[in-house]
Amino acid sequence: MIRRHVDGAGTSSSALAEPRAVPPPAADRRRTRRALAAWAGLIVSAFAAGAVLHGLGVLTIDHLPPLHAHFRVLTITLLPAAVLAAAAVIVLPDLLARGGFGRALLLAYGCALAWTILLALSGDGPAEPLTHQTEYLAVLPAVGDDPLGWLASFTERLGGYPTHVRGHPPLPVLILWGLARLGMPGALPASLLVITVACSATVAIGLTVRTLAGEDAARRALPYLALTPSAVWIATSMDALFAGVGAWGVALLVLPCRGRSGPAARARVLCGVAAGALLGALPYLSYGLVPYLLIPLVAGMVARVPKATVFAALFGAAAVTAAFAAGGFLWPAGVLATHAQWAADAGAARPYLYFLVANMGVLALMSGPATAAGLVRAGSRPVGAMVAAALVAVLALDLSGVTRGEVERIWVPYALWVGLAAGAVPGRRWLAAQVVTGLLLQSLVLSPW
Template sequence: MKTRLLAYASGAVLIGIGLLGIVRDLDDPVGWAVWFAGVVVAHDAVLMPAVLAAGALTGRLPDAYRRGAQVALAMAAVVSLVALPLVLGKGRRADNPSQLPLSYGWNLLVVLAVIAAAFGLPALWRRNRQAAAVAVWALLVAGSFLVGDRLRRAGVATEDALPPLHAEGRLLTWQLLPAVLVAGAAVAALPVLSRRLPWTWTLLAAWATSALWAVSLAMSDGWDALAGPLNAPTEYPAGIAAVGDDPLAWTRTFTEKLGGYTTHVRGHPPLPTLLLWGLDAAGAHGTGWSAALIIAAGSSAVVAVALTVRTLAGEETARRVVPFLALAPFAVWIATSMDAFFMGVGAWAVALVAVGARRGSLTVAAGGGLLLGTLPYLSYGLLPLFAVPAVVLLLTRPRVRVLAAIGCGAVIVPLAFTLAGFWWLDGVEATHATYLISRGSAQRPYAYFAVANLAVLGLLVGPAVAHALPAALGDLRGGLKHLGTPAAAAALLAGAGLLGTLALDASGVTRGEVERIWLPYAAWVVVAAARHREPARGPLAAQAVTAVLVQALVLSPW
C-alpha cells in the first residue's frame, strides 16, 4: 500500500510539473487543448480497443504461442508508432533530397517481418519443425530478393538486375505448358516407377526424366535457349579460337595470358576450354554439341548420386530420393550452364569411389580417383566438394590398396597439367588478381551475398529439402555416433554437400552467380529428401512448382 501511494504521489508531481510548463510556456492554449483532446480520443477510441482486441485474439492461442504473440504485437506497435512520422514523410523537403532519403515504409515492413519471425518461428519450431523449416526457407528466399532490391535501388548492389540472382525479372505463361505437362506426369509416375522398376531401369528413367525436365524448362524461351547461353561472348566457346592448333602451347602460357581471355575462361582452370576445344576438333562443331554434352552429363548426375546413395545407404533409401533428384529445381540451370557438366563429373567421381571402395575394385576406385583429380582443373570452386568423397571413405573404410588406387588415379590429371606447364597455384593467384582488377563480382557486398547465396541454394534444392532438413539433421547427429545406419549415411552425404557450400560461401569468392556455381553441391544436398515417406507426391509437386515459378519469373543468362 505504501509503495502504491508513493507511486501515485510521484505521478502527481510529474503531472504538476507538466501543467506548470504548459501554463508558463504555451503560446497557443487552444491548439494544445485540441491536440490533447485528440490524444485522448485516439487512446480511448482507437488504441484501447485495438489492445483489447489483440488481447482477446491472443488469449485464444495455445500456451506455446500466446506469450510470444503478445510480446511481438507490443513491439510491433511501438516500432510502428515511432516510425509513423517517417513513413508519412513528415519533415521531407523537395529541395533537400538528403533529408529522409530512404523508403521508410518498406523498411518498416522488413522490421515487422523480422519481429514476427523472431517470435513466431521458435514457437512453430517447437510445435512442427518441418513447417518451421519451410517457413524459414520461404522467408530467407523472399527476404534475400527484397533486401537485394533495396540495395540495388540504393546503388550498393548494381551488378545484378535481380539480386541475389545474376538475372532479370520477366513473366512467362503459356510458354511453360510443356514443362508443366512434364512435371505433372513426373509427379504422378516417378514415385511408382522408382518403387517398382528394376534398379537399372529406375536409373535410366531418372536420367531421362532429369534431361527432359531441364530441356522442357529451357525450351520455354525457344529452341535457341538450349545452346544460346554458350553463344555469349563471355563463355568458354568464345575462347576456343585462342587455343588454335597447339593446345600444349596454350596451356603452357595460360596463366601469363589470362587477362586476354573471355570472362569464364579466365575465371576457371584450362580444362573446361580444352574439353570444348577437343569436342570441336573431333568434328562436333558449334555450341549445339557442347550444349548436348553439358545437358547429358549434368542430368546424369541423378544416376551417379542415386548409385552412391544405394551403395552407402541401401536401395530403399536410394529409391526414395530418386524422384527428388530427377525433378529438382536446379534443373533450371542444367540447360545450359557449364557448371552442370562439373556437377556430372563430380557426382560420377564420388559414385565410382563409393562403388570401388565398397566392392574393393581397384579399377573402379582408380576411375573415381581420376575424375576426382579433374575437379580442381575444371573449377577452382570445386575444392570444397571433396568433403563428399571424404564422407564416402569414412563410411566405407576401404583397404589400403583401394586408397592407393584412388590416389594413383587422382594424381594423373594434376601431373599431366603440371608437365604441360600449368601450375595450379599460379592459376589460382592469377585468377584472383583478374577477379579484383575486373571489379565485377569483387564489388558485390560480402555480408549480403554471404546470406543471400544460401537463399539461392534453397531455390536450387527446393522446399521439399527444407521440409526434410530437421529430420536429416537429427539423423546427422545420430550418424556421428552410428555410421552404419542408412539414414545416417544419407544425412552425412547431404551434410557434406552443405558443408562444402558453406565453406565456399564463407570464402567470399562466390559473391553472386551461385545459381550455377552451387550445382555440384546442390545435387548432394537433395539427398536429404530421402526422409520423405513414399509416395511423397505433395513435396515432389512443391519441387516442380518451385522450378516452374523460377523459370516463369527469372530470365537467366544460363
C-alpha cells in the same frame, strides 16, 4: 509407408503407398512448418534486401539480386514442361519404386533429361547461354591447333580472355576444344554434352546412396534428383557438367567396396584410379570445386573404402595434376592469376555480408522446399552425412568471400547432394512443390546461363 514384396527371381523391390497413409506426428509437423518458414524467410529476405541494395546503386551489375538475372514472364511456352512435371509427379514415384534398380536409374535419368531440356526450350533453348562472348566457346580460336601451347601460356595471357575463362582453370576450354575436334563444334553440341553429363549425376548419386544407405533410400531420392529445381541452371551452365563429373567420381570411389580378392580386387583398383582421375580433375574445372572434395572424403569414410582403392584414387588424382604440370599449367599459379583478375572485376565490389547470407538463400531456392522439410526429418544416417558434407563445403566456399553472387551456377554441383534430404519426406505433395519451384524459377527468371 512402404510395402515390400519379392519377385520371382528373388529380388526385393518396393512400392510406395499413397501419401494418405500414416500422418506424421505433431512434433514432426511443427518442425516441418518451422523449416518451411525459415526456407521462405531466407529467400524472401535475400530478394528484399537485394532490391533495396539495387535501388540504392550498391548492386549495379545484378538486376535481380541475389540472382545474376533479369525478371521475365513465360506463359504458354512453359506448358510442355508443366505437363511433363504433372505426369511425373503422379507416376514417377511408383515407377521408380518397382522393378529392378537399373530400370529405376534409367527412368530417373530419362526424366531428368526431359525435365531439363523442356525447361530450357521454354526460353531461348539450351544452346543460347553458351553463345555469349563471355563464355568458353569464344576462346576456342585462340587455342587453334596448338592446345598444349595454349595451356602453357594460359596463366600469362589470362587477362585477355573472356570472363568465364578468366574465372576458371583451363580444363573446360580443353573439353570443348576436344569436342570440336571430334566434329561437334558450336554451342548446340556443347550444350547437349553439358546436359547429358549433368543429368547423369542422378544415376551416379543414386548408385552412391544405394551403396551407402541401401536401395530403399536410393529409390526415395531418385524422384527428387530427377525433378530438381536446379535443372533451370543445368541447361546450360558448364558448372552443371562439373556436377556430373564430381558425382561419378564419388560413385566410382564407393561402388566396388564389396569383395576382397580376385576380379573384385582388380575392380576396386580400376574404379579407384577412375574415381581419382575424375575427382582430381575437379580443381582444373573450377577453383570453387576444391571444397567439393569433402563429399568423396565423407562417402569414402562411410563406405569404409579399402586402402587399395584409396591409394588407387590418389594415384589417379596425382596423374591429372602431373599431366597439367607437364603441359605447363601449375594450379597454384592459376589460382593467383585468377584471384588477381577477380579482384579487379566489378564482382569483387559486391557487399560481402549481404551475399554471405543471400548466397544461402539461392541454395535454398535451388534445392526446393522439400529439401528444407527433409533437413529436419530423421532420415538415413549415411544420406545425412552426405548432405552435411555438401552443406559444409558450401559454407566454406561462401565464407571465403570469392563467391559474391552468381552462385546459381556455382552451387549446382553441391545442390544435387543437398537435395538428397528431400528423400526423407513422404508423399507426392513434396515432389509437386519441387516442380512448382522449378517452373516458377524458369517462368520468372532470365539467367545468362
